[in-house]
Amino acid sequence: MISHLRTMWLVFIHIFHKKVTIEYPEERAPLAARWRGRIVLTKDPDGGERCVGCYLCAAACPVDCIALQATEDEDGRRYPAFFRINFSRCIFCGYCEEACPTYAIQLIPDFEMGEYKRQDLVYEKEDLLIDSQGKYPGYNFYNVAGMDAGVKAKGKGSNEEEPVDIKSLLP
Amino acid sequence: MPTIYIDNKPFDVKTGKNLLEACLSLGLDLPYFCWHPAMGSIGACRQCAVKVFKDEEDTRGRIVMSCMEGVKDGLRVSINDETAKAFRSQVVEWLMTNHPHDCPVCDEGGSCHLQDMTVMTGHNYRRYEFKKRTYTNQYLGPLINHEMNRCIQCYRCVRFYKDYAGGKDLNVFSAHNHVYFGREKEGILQSPYSGNLAEVCPTGVFTDKTLKEHYTRKWDLTNAPSVCQHCSLGCNVIAGERYGQLRNIVNRYNGEVNGYFLCDKGRFGYEFVNSENRITQPLIRNQTIEATTHDKLIQHVGKLVSGHTLIGIGSPRASLESNYALLELVGKENFYQGIPDDLAYVEQKIVDVLQSGAIHTPSLKEIEQADAVLILGEDIWNTASVMALAVRQSVMKTAANHTTEQIPLPSWHDMAIKELVQETKGFLANMTVLPSQLDEIAATSMRAAPDDLARLGFAIAHILNPSLPEVPDAGEMINTQATIISKALQQAKHPVIITGTSCWSNALIRAAFDIAAALNGGLAFVLPECNSLGLAMMRAPSFDKAAAHVQQTTNTTAIILENDLYRCIPAIEADAFFSRCKNIIVLDTLHNRTTERAHVLIPAATFAEADGTFVNNEARAQRSSQVFMPANKVIRESFKWLSDIKALQTTAGNGHERHPDDLLLALENRFPQFAGINKVAPPHNFRIHGARIPRESHRYSGRTAITANMAVSEPKPLQDDDSSLSYTMEGYRGLPPAPLIPFFWSPGWNSGQSVNKYQQEVGGMLKGGDPGIRLFEQTTTLPTFYRDVPEAFVPRPDRWMLLPQYHLFGSGELSVYTAGIASLSSGPYISLSKQDAERSHVKDGDMVSVKTDGKTYTFPLSIQESLPDGIVLLPAGLRGMDALSWGSWVNISTEIV
Known part of the structure; x- marks a missing residue:
């Protein structure tokens, strides 16, 4: 009996507490920048695609919902010929972002992806690619990689010496 | 111990x-x-x-x-x-320290020995903060990509390329911390073994350029153990598929066959599977709508098959299962080999020799261990490239073994042995029609016509066993060579004689047999195609007999199995044959001149889409497993199509498809020479702890996204009823039986070097024995010597003997579908000896015409300094070239056309 009364009392005083629920969608919950929502593919500062098609996101994905195919442009710069995420399988774990060596794949604070048809949750590259650098402005993978893929020539990277003259024996 | x-x-x-x-x-x-x-x-x-x-x-x-x-x-x-x-x-x-931050864009990533070793040693954070050394790259041809920044200076590439494979154009340049591995100038790597650099290099300096076109990580490939289709050696390969395309071929270690290395034709010649030229639709020609369905096609074929005289033309490049299914359908008496009579005769001789049990035929491993090698008439550099590599090892190792017998040096001490050995080499006699790169390491070599080479062989046999007939009028050259060679062969403990079919001469086979039998040495044969020996072992008559057969009947339905007759039969004869057939049913993988003649065209599966058993040059039957099921359901294994047609004829079939195992069992029961072939691989219902062996790695990605663009619900995994391999990531993860190893992987060992874990001892045989069943072993049968020495070759005035010149790149029917290989192929030419050219007043590059088989072929002349007089050479099997009557005498006209 006492426990019943106590419960009713506790429920009653909650009327005067500050509300936790919000009137979504009129009112929006504040989401942190690192909130793990919809996945996007970002671009380099020079406007090129950041994704180099290394397949690490696909390998890291625990539900195997990422499929892509790497290809190359005439400069030898890799990019995905197609990049597909099946969001109906995605669990928003963020492993793909963690695995991504080029900051291309990022999870952003957007969760409003409801669809009536499950098929509409299959996102292709044109749905994923955004015209922004996302959370990591200024980073361009090819500036720090050794390869010459049309971004910087051999030896022009910030941590690189000029290419070796193989005809010379000087130290 | x-x-x-x-x-x-x-x-x-x-x-x-x-x-x-x-x-x-x-x-x-x-x-x-x-x-x-x-x-x-x-x-x-x-x-x-x-x-x-x-x-x-x-x-x-x-x-x-x-x-x-x-x-x-x-x-x-x-x-x-x-x-x-x-x-x-x-x-x-x-x-x-200098290794670049490249792994995401490096093709080696995921199968990288450097990654594995770095993780193994526990180095995970870079402390080096200074600038990294960089290099410029070189263009190394259409097959190999160069990215020199990634080099860790282990010297494996040059040790393989120069020391092991005898290449000359890859070297080490510069000094100290600037050491550079590349060519003196940019250009195409000349060695036909350059593809192995991609596997030998522990990092991504040398990578497979054809894979780069459709790059896939090792963990994403669906792999299966397969057998190379491009020559008769049957090298074991692992073929990998992704998104319905064959993506790459890597070496599958087999201690007895290819060991660690493949040739470039085998490694890169896989693109025909993905070709635009594939037959993708069953066709019934000469009706308004030609494309048809499986059921309608079978119905239609059923009508053509019943009430007609049925003949079947088998194929040296189709599997035993498919050839046998055809034989069952048409009946043994109506089954023919789709090869010309002369070649069938030579191959028959080879089968006779092997089946007699009088001699031992060595595996490639045994050729590597031979201490004297005689090559009689076969251009193995072009027709059996990996055998040429094995011969090179024998020559190099014999000298090393002699040295280590005198000075106690362990055989693994590579540099010390090389220092001691210097230029000393083991014995190799390269007796061929044309020079090849093997002459550089040969102790003696000779250029002669096939009959003269056979006479040399008989002269050697006579010295080794004086009861054999002497060669009449041998001449000084043959006598001197015979003395040198017979002496070397007698001193050897493991002599090997190599010969083959590329001269279309059975005298060479007889001579080689006499030498090998007199010595009790090894006798290795080289045949033209991947299953030539398997087909020859079925002992069916040649194509010429089939042509004679159709001449007598008007009501023939011919079924041609995976065989472009125009590539081995002169066009005039093939045309005559086709015009006599009432109905022509062709099963093949790619459109070609034969499929053009078909009234009914059936799309067959390539080796990557089919299970099949192939018999290599040492009569080793090997199973090649299906790598992927084509999305196009009408592309099926030939033996399945043929079984469906067969099912129409009999009521005994209960609708169940027959497995390759069943076909092999039936083959074995019908032909005792195939005894034991059913054990070539574990049966289709083989399981380990109830589990299948997965074709996919445990990291295989994209399972729920690959087909999501078409339907978001994942399809049921494909069922493979014909083998114990599965099309999933799930299954038995331990060591599979050796014939069923789909890929090499071991925890911490992602690269191909993980093969160590699959071997009984490093560099030895695979655990459970190397795959393949040798069908013929030496018995105690005494050899029956051939005593018929051919006449000496005499050049005829104004007539030349027409012989084929094979090219590693270009002569293969299928490998030229790889653009890189096609670009390395030579154009057509006509070769004459220097004297013959002078006598006919023609220079290099002049247009010369050869008249044969009712046609005139005009090509630029290419003078071969050391070609014997009286012989004209034409490249064999180049794309678009007709098959010619090799070995016949032809006219040459030299008018400027």
Whole structure:
């Protein structure tokens, strides 16, 4: 009996507490920048695609919902010929972002992806690619990689010496 | 057997091995770079350091390179010693200082020995903060990509390319920390073994350029154990598929056959599977709508098959299962080999020799271990490239073995042995029509017409066994050569004679047999196609007999199995044959001149889409497993199509498809020469703890997204009823039986070097025995010598003997579908000897015409300095070239056209 009364009392005083629920969608919950929502593919500062098609996101994905195919442009710069995420399988774990060596794949604070048809949750590259650098402005993978893929020539990277003259024996 | 103590645990190891090999054979992990089981140790990379202790009391020990330390009884070693571990991690850190931050865009990533070894040694954060050394890359041709920044200077590439494979155009340049591996000038790598650089290089300096076109990581490939389709050696390969396309071929170790290396034709010649020219639709020609469905096609074929005289033309490039299914459908008396009579005769002779049991036919491994090799008439550089590599090893190792007999040096001590051996070489006699790169390492070589080469062979046999007939009027050249060669062969413990079909001469086969039988040595044959021997073993009549057969009937339905007759039968004869057939049913994979003649065209599966058994040149039957099921359901294995047609004829079939196992069993029961072939691979219902063997790695990605664009619900995994391999990631993850290894992988060993874990001992046979069943072994049967010595070859006035010249790149029907290989193929030409050209007043490059088989072929002249007089050579099998009557005498006209 006492426990019943106590419960009713506790429920009653909650009327005067500050509300936790919000009137979504009129009112929006504040989401942190690192909130793990919809996945996007970002671009380099020079406007090129950041994704180099290394397949690490696909390998890291625990539900195997990422499929892509790497290809190359005439400069030898890799990019995905197609990049597909099946969001109906995605669990928003963020492993793909963690695995991504080029900051291309990022999870952003957007969760409003409801669809009536499950098929509409299959996102292709044109749905994923955004015209922004996302959370990591200024980073361009090819500036720090050794390869010459049309971004910087051999030896022009910030941590690189000029290419070796193989005809010379000087130290 | 010495006992060594590794971290105080006793292990029995094999004598004559080094410590690194011993540790790896025991299954222990020890990092290494420069050592390679096929190439020995040089102690260059300092990665495999361990600590060796003087005795039990010694607590201090000393660090040694395990690859440079032989095992001896009572040796006390520590792998896990703290100093040794620190040493190794420091070494890898040094090696990594200049290594670029490239892994995401590096094709080696995921199958990279450097990644594996770095993780193994525990170096995970870079402390080096200074600038990295960079290099410019070189263009190395259409097959191999160069990215020199990634080099860790282990020298494996040049040790393979120059020392092992005898290449000359890859070298090491510059000095100290600027050492550069490349060519003197940019250009195409000349060695036909350059593709192995992609596997030999522990990092991504040399990578497969054809894979780059459709790049896929190793973990994403659906793999299956397969057998190379481009020559008769039957090298074991692993083929990988992704998104319905064959993506790459890598070596599948088989200690008895190809070992660690493949030739470029085998490695890169896979693109025909993905070709635009594939037959993708069953067609019934001569009706308004030609494309049809499976059921309608079978119905239609049923009508053509019943009430007609049925003949079947088999194929030397189709599997035994398909050939046998055709034989069952048409009946044994109506089954023909789709090869010309002359070739069938030579191949029959080879089968007779092998089946007699009088001689031993060596595997490639045994050829490597031979101490004297005689090549009689076969251009193995072009027709059996990996055999040429094996012959090179025999020549190099014989000298090394002689040296180590005198001075006690372990056989793995590569540099020391090379220093001692210097230029000394083992015995190789290269007796061929044309010179080849093998002449450089040959002790003696001779250029002669096939009949003269056969006479040389008989002269050698006569010296070895004087009861054999003497060669009449042998001449000085043959006598001197015969004396040199017979002396060398007599002194050898394991002599090997190599001959083959490329001269279309059965005299060569007879002569080679007489030598091998007189010596009791090995006799290896080279045949034209991947299943030539398997087809020849079915002992069916040749194409010419089929052509004669159709002349007598008007009501013939011919079924042609995976065979472009225009590639081996002169067009005039093939046309005559087709015009006599009432109905022509062709099963093939790619459109060609034969499929154009078909009234009914059936799309067949390539080797990658089919299970099949192939018999290689040493009569080793090997199973090639299906790599992927084509999305196009009408592309099916030929034996399945043929079984469906057969099912129409009989009511006995209960609708169940027959497995390849069943076909092999039926084959074995019908032809005793195939006894034992059913054991070539575990049966289709073989399971390990109830589980299948997965074709996909456990990291296979994209399962729920690959087909999501078409339907978001994942399809049921494909069912493979014909083998115990599965199309999933799930299944038995331990070591599969050797014939069913879909890929090499072991925890911590992602690269192909993980093959160590699959071998009984490093560089030895695979656990459970190397795959393949040898169908013929030497018995106690006494040899019946051939005593018919051919007449000497005499050049005829104004007539030339027409012989084929094979090209590694270009002569293959299927391999030229790879653009890179096609670009390396030579154009058509006509070759004459220098004197013949002078006599006919023609120069190099002049247009010369050869009249044969009712046609005139006009091509530029290419003078061959050492070609014997009276012979004209034309390249065989180039795309668009007709088959010619090889061995016939032809006219040449030299008018400017």
